[in-house]
Amino acid sequence: MNKYLIVALGGGIGSVLRFWAGGYVSSRLGTRFPYGTFVINITASFLIGFIMTVLAERAHWDPSWRYLLVAGFLGGYSTFSTFEYETFQVFRDGEFLIAAMNIALSVGVGFVAVWIGAIAGRSIG
16 A cells, blocks of 8 residues: 555544544643643653554564554644644743643653653563
């Protein structure tokens, strides 16, 4: 299958899941802090660490899986531009502590999630 179609398929699925998950988390936890985007960015960070480690170190899968899962699905699912815009909005509204917390937590916890994902990917027997 054409790699562009594979990326489009994965991206469509990731985008729909992002839309659903962001709304679900926000409806449960509120919107003062951008919880939905935070949860999506952290799970995407874990997943990219896990998937890339499995694909690079554990599996001899067809490169099409990387197109589908990483470029497509995670590209559609992760929300870095949304993270930036939501952080700008709370900053603009004078919520400097919320903006700083979102930056620090998203970057710090996101990094740890990539690290844990890579460890999890290596532990697959």
